[in-house]
Amino acid sequence: MPECTFGRAIDLAIEHAMARDATIVLIGEDVPMLRAPLVARFGTGRVLAAPISEAAFLGAAAGAAMGGLRPVVELYMVDFIGVGLDAVLNHMAKLDTFSGGGWRCPVLIRAPSGGGYGDGGQHGQSLWGMLAAIPGLTVVVPSTPADAYGLTATALGHDGPVVLFESKLLSAEWLEFLGRGARDSVTFDVPPAGARGAVEPGATVPLGQAAVRRQGGDLTIAAVAVGVHRALEAADRLAAKGIECEVIDLRSLRPLDRRTVVESVRRTSRLLVADEDYVAYGLAGELAAVALEAGLTPRYARVCLEDTLPYARHLEAAALPNVERIIAAALRLTD
Amino acid sequence: MPECTFGRAIDLAIEHAMARDATIVLIGEDVPMLRAPLVARFGTGRVLAAPISEAAFLGAAAGAAMGGLRPVVELYMVDFIGVGLDAVLNHMAKLDTFSGGGWRCPVLIRAPSGGGYGDGGQHGQSLWGMLAAIPGLTVVVPSTPADAYGLTATALGHDGPVVLFESKLLSAEWLEFLGRGARDSVTFDVPPAGARGAVEPGATVPLGQAAVRRQGGDLTIAAVAVGVHRALEAADRLAAKGIECEVIDLRSLRPLDRRTVVESVRRTSRLLVADEDYVAYGLAGELAAVALEAGLTPRYARVCLEDTLPYARHLEAAALPNVERIIAAALRLTD
Amino acid sequence: MHPDLYRQMLRARAYEVAVADLWRRGLISGEMHLGTGEEAVAAGVVTHLRDGDGLALAHRCSPPLVVRGVPLVRMLRELLGKPDGLGHGRAGHMHLFSREHLAGSSGVVGASLPMGAGLALAASRLRPRRIAVAFTGDGALNQGMALETLNLAVAWNLPLLVVCIDNRWAIATRSADVSGGEPGERAAAFGWQTARVDGRDVLAVHAAAQTLIGRLRKGRKPAFLLATCPRLDGHFLGDPMLRMARQPLTDGRELLGEVAGAATRKGGDLLRRVGGVLRMTRLLVQARAGAERDGRGDPLQQARDAMARDPEVRDRIEHEVHDEIASALEAALIDTPGGVDA
Amino acid sequence: MHPDLYRQMLRARAYEVAVADLWRRGLISGEMHLGTGEEAVAAGVVTHLRDGDGLALAHRCSPPLVVRGVPLVRMLRELLGKPDGLGHGRAGHMHLFSREHLAGSSGVVGASLPMGAGLALAASRLRPRRIAVAFTGDGALNQGMALETLNLAVAWNLPLLVVCIDNRWAIATRSADVSGGEPGERAAAFGWQTARVDGRDVLAVHAAAQTLIGRLRKGRKPAFLLATCPRLDGHFLGDPMLRMARQPLTDGRELLGEVAGAATRKGGDLLRRVGGVLRMTRLLVQARAGAERDGRGDPLQQARDAMARDPEVRDRIEHEVHDEIASALEAALIDTPGGVDA
Numbered sequence A, B: 001m002p003e004c005t006f007g008r009a010i011d012l013a014i015e016h017a018m019a020r021d022a023t024i025v026l027i028g029e030d031v032p033m034l035r036a037p038l039v040a041r042f043g044t045g046r047v048l049a050a051p052i053s054e055a056a057f058l059g060a061a062a063g064a065a066m067g068g069l070r071p072v073v074e075l076y077m078v079d080f081i082g083v084g085l086d087a088v089l090n091h092m093a094k095l096d097t098f099s100g101g102g103w104r105c106p107v108l109i110r111a112p113s114g115g116g117y118g119d120g121g122q123h124g125q126s127l128w129g130m131l132a133a134i135p136g137l138t139v140v141v142p143s144t145p146a147d148a149y150g151l152t153a154t155a156l157g158h159d160g161p162v163v164l165f166e167s168k169l170l171s172a173e174w175l176e177f178l179g180r181g182a183r184d185s186v187t188f189d190v191p192p193a194g195a196r197g198a199v200e201p202g203a204t205v206p207l208g209q210a211a212v213r214r215q216g217g218d219l220t221i222a223a224v225a226v227g228v229h230r231a232l233e234a235a236d237r238l239a240a241k242g243i244e245c246e247v248i249d250l251r252s253l254r255p256l257d258r259r260t261v262v263e264s265v266r267r268t269s270r271l272l273v274a275d276e277d278y279v280a281y282g283l284a285g286e287l288a289a290v291a292l293e294a295g296l297t298p299r300y301a302r303v304c305l306e307d308t309l310p311y312a313r314h315l316e317a318a319a320l321p322n323v324e325r326i327i328a329a330a331l332r333l334t335d
Numbered sequence C, D: 001m002h003p004d005l006y007r008q009m010l011r012a013r014a015y016e017v018a019v020a021d022l023w024r025r026g027l028i029s030g031e032m033h034l035g036t037g038e039e040a041v042a043a044g045v046v047t048h049l050r051d052g053d054g055l056a057l058a059h060r061c062s063p064p065l066v067v068r069g070v071p072l073v074r075m076l077r078e079l080l081g082k083p084d085g086l087g088h089g090r091a092g093h094m095h096l097f098s099r100e101h102l103a104g105s106s107g108v109v110g111a112s113l114p115m116g117a118g119l120a121l122a123a124s125r126l127r128p129r130r131i132a133v134a135f136t137g138d139g140a141l142n143q144g145m146a147l148e149t150l151n152l153a154v155a156w157n158l159p160l161l162v163v164c165i166d167n168r169w170a171i172a173t174r175s176a177d178v179s180g181g182e183p184g185e186r187a188a189a190f191g192w193q194t195a196r197v198d199g200r201d202v203l204a205v206h207a208a209a210q211t212l213i214g215r216l217r218k219g220r221k222p223a224f225l226l227a228t229c230p231r232l233d234g235h236f237l238g239d240p241m242l243r244m245a246r247q248p249l250t251d252g253r254e255l256l257g258e259v260a261g262a263a264t265r266k267g268g269d270l271l272r273r274v275g276g277v278l279r280m281t282r283l284l285v286q287a288r289a290g291a292e293r294d295g296r297g298d299p300l301q302q303a304r305d306a307m308a309r310d311p312e313v314r315d316r317i318e319h320e321v322h323d324e325i326a327s328a329l330e331a332a333l334i335d336t337p338g339g340v341d342a
């Protein structure tokens, strides 16, 4: 079980799959440089440098999947999905239905996401709620290197379109590239267990299966990505106050592991959602609906991004679901 | 109080505003034909035919708003927002924040939406949940000609970006254009009170204010657009069984009138959301969260679109939140 | 005149005539975009395709699909919304997909170009000497993803033929009113090999496509074929502009009344108002002129005339196609009350 | 050499040198895209703007904003994340907006073109003889909304000048590797008037912009100016490719090690692998060659040389600019511990 970084875990899963399956190709801006090892191993015929034309290369990925390839498409950041959403919403996600099941659409979209390094509101969004709303799509959001590897591996074997979110704050490579830029003068609040960890080559993580990261009977905190680590830290501190939190890492948003959430909330009667995505019409609401649909009536709070992510580091830190905000909400729910 | 159709009510509100405010311009594909009366009155300088370039003309609308105009932009259908979402998500909605409040972005996007006339899954989506998730945006969804007029009028006086949804099923003009095509051989299940009604010139409807369309103490049904009328019909039939429904027409999704929902649910202890948009990560979940956040623990159900909207009329009718599905869910909640 | 080209054109037309009838009878819902007048392009291009070639289509997709040999009954069943339709009745006429034929379509304007680029990419990696063809309208060449694909296909040197059917209109807008430059020039500026043909002339289309496709199979850069075509029957069935243009006094009355009403209301400036009314009138006149002039140039009629030298073959083809469509229709309507004769 | 052009170039450079320093000290977060090497284009174009003209910018937006006269302290305060910054500290360096100057920027590649088109539309309706200028990179001309705008601006005959700064790169990709045709040819194919200049030569830029902007003010169709420019300092501060190219044995070691490791792992075919390694090496060599060759062509140095005939004016300008930037910096850092001298 070698240790590796979060971003490298995704790279590795892709590399392993590409070695096994010659129909996998990688498409994206700057991939010859960003994924140099894959170019070195598989050549430029399978690692295609794309122009800054997200709409065309996402659409082409759908067409290539129809033609028998299994494209992996990288976005520079999920913030830019706005120029290419049509390919995802109206083509990849609907091909199965439109073709009467004749075609699935095995495309993996790798979407770096999230803030925490002061890059401003057009470069720090999460937007997984927006994508998870689309029937026909699979949406996964790992929070550890092991899950990053395992979910990528699973996605690469899945026959439908998958969006894989890669938290930039967990990904040492992105953080260096976009945040640090070889400076020693900046620091980031990186959760160590998310940024580096053991990865088991060949392991997969099933879609739609959450992981209970910590057990506790007083309060359920549901989260993904960085939020999981913030929740765990908050849970540690809350434990010191005698409040035992159960922390659920949802891992997939579509399909969503409703059962794990419901079972936990049934026990704790309290649900707190810590989500880096926008607060309204998204994940936090979906989990509220899941709880109510199951006939549960938990006390409930959501700690999410309320507005456009601000640029200034201190404002950004306050706007993201941080440990203090989670603790404060937890205390309100358990008072 | 003249009577008019739903679509005409929007046209009228735009015409009245254009007559008052010379900075309002209308942009869209085919608008010289679709909005011929406006061309006739205000000329081609204020009614601009656009090429099929949604990304460019939505982006240009944002720029034009910076330059002092108040553009009204028409999409052919909200389904096509996928090619132009960036302008909405990253520009219009963020201009206020980015410019330190120096600039708002007074753009009105008119977005025909929804199914019910058998045009298939790429032409019958609602997608208001996706847009209502975006901070900085206002999202309104009228269900009657009076509200269509009033919300359009309000939006045209509002300084930020607004998306106005126009249900094609309520809009006789769209239904004729896209659905009937001069045929007598097809029929549509059009709610009469949504398609035609009195309009008061000059009237406005405030943003973020829901309307209680029917009062009742047993169950709250929250809905927008066609869903409101389906809910009212279901409520009539449920009344015959002794179940009294309160039907809330939300009208704005962002800002959302949380208070009206909460007050109603506090009385009824039951919340049913009837929504033509996709079921997950959207409006239905948001209302669940609103209820739980208010400390309410209602019985809850959602009747929404579960999957890609099917083309065949009978499948489509079954997939949309129809009266039967609403009644069935209401009976489950009140049993 | 190669008889098969005439046969394919006739099949496409006859199929669509049948579809139009079903649509008018209300057995098909929603919009219905037919390729009436585009049959020569479909036949001239698609007859060059081989197994393993991809085909990406826009909303006006029936003629190429018919020529490609997609089973007519499954297509019709789809339009009728039946579970054994191509898309199990869940797709509809803008979303016809056949994996067997590597063919797909889309109702989002411009989407056929990236889809075609993807099919071409797959062909280039998996199927030597196989190519993809994307059909597009002229209006679609103003759509970002289409323009991006003009670049992408060159950057990746894809074996892609884009066939642009230039009918000079996008719904109710004359393309010239909202477009700069010529489609072919645009493609050339991105580095495409380009050609231009009269899209009514099936032999010209066939020859041009042969040259371009031949080069693509040898690995040459992507090719762009501009085929000018009449729009014989408006944008879609029931097109109100066409009806107004043809019958301004009956079908146009309501709109013209509204226009006149608005133009005479207070506010706005007079010159502008007059300009607005003139613009409406101009559009209607153009729509009518287009419909009439183009009517004289029906490509099917031209092909039929070219078959006159061989009347027996022509008659045989016509009978066979009639029978083929009639029996497809019968099979498609088997469970429809009223069936074929209604 | 008009002294003001030199002054503006120097202001832009000195401002950015200060920004780079703040960024390196960790006082500015996130990415930092500077326009080092693009000062001649900024000065040559933006000095033509008048009150009421609009300015739409991309991520590399400081030189045009500095030349346009946006208050330096408010810009610096924004980058420092302060509440009295241009965007109240909530925007950051890719999102600098000044309503007073009708200027805005965006971090989404390609977005400056539609923004510019909108500003031009507003100008054409509200402010006679006013225009808009949109700056864009070369890579951005592969983005759909940018290409669409090439059409839209012609269709609407907008008074828009697009200035494309062609530095031949988009982050780590050579534009030539992913682009077909030349930017100017593309614009011409949509019907733009186009011109091309050496973007290091401020007088040439100034003259070209004068001609084009003059025509735009008279109502002529949109204009496209291609200015070739060196990329003197990589894509952004801390650009790893530049570091690797400059110091392959230290900064490149990790990546090259990974590449070598992957290339020698089992699987994949050998020729492909060798090709992959070659490609990496080629990119690095090109990045270095570019950086070095371009270093010799620093436009600011050229402008300074041209000022040699008038050393007193030059010295005065240099002193004044030095003082201007120094005091802006001091004002901006007033509440920052360590302040200017740290």
Ligand SMILES: Cc1ncc(C[n+]2csc(CCOP(=O)(O)OP(=O)(O)O)c2C)c(N)n1
Pocket (backbone or CB within 6 Å): B029, B052, B054, B076, B080, B083, C059, C060, C107, C108, C109, C110, C136, C137, C138, C139, C140, C141, C143, C167, C169, C170, C171, C235
């Ligand atoms: C992205 C998008 N915008 C708008 C539409 C509405 N629409 C459908 S067909 C059409 C016109 C297409 O014109 P053209 O490409 O010339 O094809 P034609 O219909 O003339 O064959 C438009 C605007 C759409 N389907 N997709």
Ligand SMILES: Cc1ncc(C[n+]2csc(CCOP(=O)(O)OP(=O)(O)O)c2C)c(N)n1
Pocket (backbone or CB within 6 Å): A029, A052, A054, A076, A080, A083, D059, D060, D107, D108, D109, D110, D136, D137, D138, D139, D140, D141, D143, D167, D169, D170, D171, D235
């Ligand atoms: C839509 C979108 N895709 C990708 C990116 C990431 N990105 C930022 S700058 C850049 C390169 C831009 O190249 P160019 O337009 O030539 O400008 P330059 O940086 O060379 O000045 C890219 C790909 C982005 N910001 N937006």
Ligand SMILES: [Mg+2]
Pocket (backbone or CB within 6 Å): C137, C138, C139, C165, C166, C167, C168, C169, C170, C171
């Ligand atoms: Mg056309």
Ligand SMILES: [Mg+2]
Pocket (backbone or CB within 6 Å): D137, D138, D139, D165, D166, D167, D168, D169, D170, D171
């Ligand atoms: Mg560049």
